[in-house]
Each structure stands twice: as C-alpha cells, then as structure tokens.
Amino acid sequence: MSINKKIVDDFVANDVTFITTVPCKQLGSVMEEIETRPEIYHIPANKEDEGMGLCAGAFMGGKRPAIIMQNTAIGVTINTLVTLIQFYRMPLPMLISYRGELKESVACQVEMAVHTKALLNQLRIPTYHFHQQDDAREFDTILKYTFMCNKPVAILTDATFWEGS
Amino acid sequence: MIRSEIFRDIAPRLRDQLVICNIGLPSQELHMIDDQPTNFYMLGTMGLASSIGLGLALAQPKTVIAIDGDGSVLTNFGTLPTIANNVADNFILLIIDNGSYGSTGDQPTYAGKKTSLAAVARACGCGNVVECRAEETGKALQAALDSRKMTIIVCKCESGNIKVPVITKDPVVIRDRFMTAVTA
C-alpha cells in the first residue's frame, strides 16, 4: 500500500473529515489522495494561521480536523497555536513537511529546519518525526493520542520518508 | 453610531444564532451587552473570526454569524477567497467597519481610506456582499438570515469605544459552553 494511501486511510479511520492544506512539493501526493476521498472535506487555506482558524471552527462544529503544511508555517502560526488552539484546548494533528532535512536541495529551507524542533519543543507541542516509511505505522496511534489529549500535535515528515514511497 | 450601539441594536437578532466574535473590544462589548452561551469570544488571535466562523458553518447546519472588524479582515485578507470558494449558506460575515483599529486606540485603517472591503470581497468572488450604514445593520442582518444564502455585510460606522470590562471567563469554559450550545 502506498504511504499516501496509508496516511489518508488512518485519517478516515479516525474520523478526521475536515482537512485544510497549504501546499508543499513533498506533500503533493497526500493532498491528491485526500481529494479522492468523499469522506473528507478538503479546504485549501491561503495561509496556515487561517487554516488553523478553519480547523478550530470545524472542531467546535463537531468535526475532527487536521492541517497539512510545511515546517516554515511554524513561524507563521505560533500566535495562533498558543492563543487559539492551546488556550482553548483544541485537538489539531499537524502533518508537516519537514523541509531542510537530509536530501534537501534548497539551502534556505535548512534555515527553518534548524529551528523547527526547538520551536515545537518550546511550545510544548508533542512532536513525532517520520524518517523511515516504517515510522508511519504510528500515525494511527498519534491521531488517537491527539484527540484524547486535545492538543496540537506535530508529525514531521522528511524527504527520506517521502522518498521511500 | 459606534460599534457598541450597533451591538445593542442587533443583540435580539444575534441571541438565537451561533456567533463568533472578534478579539478585543467587540467581544468585550458583546459579552457585556448580551452574554449568551451561543457566543464564542475570541480572547486572542487577531483576524481569525471569519475563518473560525466558516469552519463552524461548514461543519454543522446551524446558522453562524462571524462578527469581524475592518482591521481584522485586513490582517487576514486570505479569508475572503476561501469564503468565496467554499460556499456555506448558513454563514454570515458581519464586518463592523469603523475605519479604525478600535481595540488599540482608534488608529486609522486603510479601510477607512481608499480601500473598500465590499469591493475586495466581490473581487475575491464572494456573492451577496452588502454594504450598509450602521443604522441599517439590523435590517441587513435580518435579510441575510431570511435569505439563507452566504452573505457578507460591511457595516460602515463611526469609530469610538465605550468602557467595558475584560472577559475573565476561562477560554475552555467559553469553548465548552459554546460547543454545548452548538449541539443543543
């Protein structure tokens, strides 16, 4: 089974039916897979903090949301993560393309990569890093954990992980 | 008319609807004038009232009114194309456009100068964009409620604030109370 299909299957199995995205080259195939699923309302956002607002509203409307974005978005969304998602205690799985890791070709991406885990740690956001394809076995458990504890949770997925697909 | 006078005027029409209210003085004024479990007060995160409102409207069938300000819409302009392209006929965005950043001391916004938020919303593809004077807000809101069509109301009013207490309710209490009202 392709890794994209597995990830989206896990979303659906956990009743995650409202997904907002801001594109990244690495995440293109998983977004395409989402588009093929009638169970999921896919709503592209223009900026990641806007996407988190959409997710907060969907959650209060009874849906389980998720956001798919690039790690550069951590810089965009710190205020929203802290004053909306964390302050009101809302669950939010964040499937994040971890640009700037091994096999990166764009030097500028590394500048954000070196801050990514430190920022997530500073925000006390539970963080998982998928490096090998096998790591995705935990995705289902991570989703259950996220909706159990009502917190934003980061799943960093790097180039090595996506290359395996 | 200033924002708080509009709130007093439209409070009876808001009371039975799900309301997402903008950060700062708008939330504090609405909370003081007519606190309801169906009100979600934003205590932080400027600019996201319309996004939260749209997400809520798409997720469930009840009518949602997001009360936003001109400054907040300017800070999250990306919301307008998203609204235009994800039509939720149970969603009303009410922009109280006083041409200033009210909560921070009435510094002027560009919406009070050359920029028309109604024209921007239309250019983004939003249908049913209504611009009205403050005095007509209640009528415009009722028309939007009756139409059951996604509507954006830009209400042009005077800037000015009244003295209001801050909201001391815990955010989780606000959220839990609101979610209970959503499913009631």
Ligand SMILES: [Mg+2]
């Ligand atoms: Mg204003």
